[in-house]
Amino acid sequence: MNVPKDRLYTKTHEWILVDDDIATVGITDFAQSQLSDVTFVELPSTEDQVAARDEVAVVESVKAASDVYSPVTGTVLDINENLVDHPEIINDDPYGEGWMFKIKLADPEEVESFLDADAYENSLPADS
């Protein structure tokens, strides 16, 4: 399972890439592989005010629907509208072109509580 070292992770399988006070968020390789073929993505709207652990997006596969939580508190700056027509990008490139939304952090120190790559990888089931 691919777990890039350049970013942080949540136990609910989102990744967070922080650049200054902007956090880019997506779902991990493990999450996309568990879902399998992603068939639908619902994103938040730009300028939405979101709190950490809010359900802000939905990812559906043929068999299941999963909520995506905002890991952080802040304002939605940008969303990846490509995913609406091409949800399979999340399967193909979960850490790159499959990013979901960017949030301007209300409190940049909030990200300190997240898992690093090693801790996240260790939290995954052994055979994944």
Next chain:
Amino acid sequence: MNKRTPLYERHVTLNARVAPFAGWEMPIQYEGILAEHQHTRGKASLFDTCHMGEFELSGPSAESDLERLLTQSVSSIKTGQCRYGFMLQENGGIIDDLTCYRRGSDHFVLVVNAGTLDNCREWILSHITSETTFRDLSSETAKLDIQGPVSREATESALGIALPDLKFFRFDEITIGGVSCLVSRTGYTGEWGYELYFPAEHAGDIWDRLLAGGVIKPAGLGARDTLRLEVGYPLYGHELSINRTPVAATRGRFMDMSKDFIGKDAVSHELETGVTHYLAGLQLEGRRAARASDKVWHEGREAGEITSGSLAPSLGVAVAMAYLEKDLCEPGNTLEINMRGKTLRAVTTQLPFYKHGTARGLNPG
């Protein structure tokens, strides 16, 4: 403890995602549901359906016993023909949907669902006469489905045999590597294809030979479900249940109302007076799917319930089947499904959703 088909180890080797289904550990997907779905619509796929049940009924009263047990006409089934229908309770509730194969004048095989197998067996045993011999062949019988427009040539090429010319819902016996197999031109995907029945100990060998040709690929229960949903086939436990009748499920054409059968009085009454809710097809406004047991609303009131729903991969839009108030079932009515605050819109539409299936058509090429 869930049961495993004779092909379980092969599914694991193929990296299938395996999950419990009707008491069995079954492959849900291999490469992915969408890829397997498209391969079935475009080429041909192989499905392990060994979990399904096969019952043999034989003897001089087998025909008359089955005539009474099943909704479809049995006496008019010719040897080498099979026919789909239902087994009902007295009140019309569906015990199972099943296919009846006639192998001889007093020799029949019923193919039943895995989840209903025990109930079916019990019901049949308590309703047959003493002259009829019942045998449950399920554990000794392997069943493989080959489905897709190139099923015939791909199977012939993989096995190095010629398949007989079979009309839809006809069957014959063939020999594969010395093993006697029953092959019927039937299936659950809406595509041209076959269901193969043979002794379970040969399952691995025949599975391997079919896949070795390279054209036929394995497909799991996930694709089987999206394929059958696109062509509007009901699934027991979703569209069909002990609480629904063939009338409500809009499957009246699978009942022979000119004969007597268990449940006939109940369904006759329903045909005369109508029922409150019928099964209908819904097309949603986008790719987001409604799911089984989601409520359906019309003009602010609850008007029905979803029984199956998914993205229809061949159509690029989500579809569903639902039991709806009778006045809303005709095509073109707008409905709503609430998804935790967000409302999905849907329009009633004619079944099948996918209209290009090759199941009945001449085999291309």
